[in-house]
Amino acid sequence: METLQNIRTIYNDGFKNLGSMIVKNYFKVFAWFGFAMYAVVLYAFVFRVATGFSFD
Numbered sequence: 001m002e003t004l005q006n007i008r009t010i011y012n013d014g015f016k017n018l019g020s021m022i023v024k025n026y027f028k029v030f031a032w033f034g035f036a037m038y039a040v041v042l043y044a045f046v047f048r049v050a051t052g053f054s055f056d
Contacts, residue, residue: 011031018024048055 015024015028018027
C-alpha cells in the first residue's frame, strides 16, 4: 500500500509547475495512454501464457 502511495506522490509531483495548462494536460493524457498500452501488453502476455502458447 505504501508503494502505491509513493507512486501517486511521484505522479502528482511530476506535474507540479510544469507550465501552461495545454502542456500539462497533454502530458497527463500521454501518461495515461502509456499506462493503458502497458496494461494491454501485460494482458496479452498473461493471456498467451495462460492458454499455453509456445514461445519458439
